[in-house]
Amino acid sequence: MIAPSHRIPRTLVLGEVLVDAICEHPVARFEEVDGFVPHLGGAKANVSVVVARHGGRAALAGVVGADPWGRWLRRRLAVEGVDLDWLLSVDGVATPVAFVTTDADAEPSYAFHGAGLTPGFGALAAVIEPAVDGCDALFLGTSMQVERDHREVARTARARALERGMPVVFDPNLRLDLWADPADAIAVAREGVPGAFLVKANRGELRMLTGEDDPIAGARALLGAGAANVVVTLGPDGALLVADGVERTVPGVAARAVNATGAGDTIAGVLLARLARDGWATATLAGALPEAVAAAARSTESWGAVS
Template sequence: MFDFISFGEILIDMISTDYVNGLKNSNVFEKHFGGSPANIAMNISSQGFSTSVISKIGNDPFGDYILSRMKKSKVNTDFIKIDDDYNTDIVFVLKSQFSPEFYPYRSSSLNLEVNDEAIEAVKNAKIFHFSTWSLSSDNNLEILLKLLKVAKENDTYVGFDPNYRKILWHSSIDIQNAMKIILPYCDLVKPSDDDAKYIFGERSIDKYIEIFHELGAKNVILTLGKDGSIVSSGEEKRSQPSFAKEVVDTTGAGDAFWSGTYIGFIENFDIFNAAKLGNAFSAENLKKVGAVLRLKNYHDLIDKYIQKGG
């Protein structure tokens, strides 16, 4: 049994080395491991939990790099298909202290596959996670629904990152209709205010949370950047300030938030204390460049932010 298993993209983030005005003005990029479902698996694995990812990469140097990084981080790679017909995805990202501009070159992540062994792993996992990339093509959505039904039938906790942007979307149905299909399966959805705006248009923060609940999500964490987050159980709603004191790069901050929140659930925290731990993970990630968190011991953050009522 895995503590955490995710379905979706693994890719290379090419992050600009300087703060400039737009990707078009960036000249130098550094290679980083990326892809939200994989980043979260890496982060959680680094804290001693068992994790795996269902994904696809190309049979190319970037795919080789990804596999070596994941194996070094003790993330199970049994359900990652290496495909000669598709390339490993690459995303160019603007180094930023705010929501970063990015441009994706997608191949493998639009053509995901799943086998019986992966379905069985989801059936027995504690947590199943997926992002918008996982439903952004007709092929992926069909596979995702199979996995969600298995998770639902076996009481696997389901989390969804609705990180929608139009540039990612290749499905024959629009994003709002896709939300109606998948949100009833979700125990937790964690949009940013930008995500919610791109999905539902201009609304109030409270309205965004209301819509996610109405469409089926049990718990909602709406992140607001430097202004913290709003956590809603459907019955109770609380504002939480950001714990961040230093911001070098925002890449992967959302993934770090997810990682801490999921570890909170594994530790049997309620949604509000789990979100505090996610907040603390995110604050740590903002101190450096790249999406994969470098954190020695999550218990230190629990002591600081949870047990002392942080």
């Protein structure tokens, strides 16, 4: 039985929320697109929704425009049960839109409209410490840290959470195309590892952070850099958990994939929900990982990341 929501610890999810405008059939080239369908999007918005759907509590800290798309996103998130206390609607900001196409292998490509993924994100500086103080755990990544003032918001949140002894979950979510210098992205990502209860990364991110091709060796390198637990997502092959004295591989689940956009976000959301409900422990991660992998596989069978 799921406890009443007010008794479940709340996770602050810090980052991007945007509209995913998706072409709902595979195309080889962008020029073949014949239309787009709007979906709720943004990695952190996706994670927040998954947390709420799996019996957890998530508060999304981010920025949308005080425009029709911003209002549309707020309504969608509210319907899903995501707390919006620190989702700011800012005048003069255009809510970002990602135009998404997928290929025959369900792999997405993006064309962004607007000023990056997190326009106006610096406005959170005025509320970020109360936001952290009002929650019980923190989830963040690098995609909101491209601009210097945005980076300071994330650093303040992380420092505040660690100072208060709160669990921090870090997902590098490395989008090198957003950065003028990819080396800056990797350096910022490495900052997020020390003190993290959990680092969740895919194979490519793990290689960029550690230089290791082998997932177990890369995960161990992140443990050596200060993470307590590491989950490596392996695409259709499942996921791997590595912690002190623990290695667990969960095989992938067969799926008729059309869009892999939200698979990693789904894994993160399921794990966050279970950790909040069942305790922040490696054993909780090990027990929840098969459910997370199965949910991620199901997520690829719909066009929207959290449809």
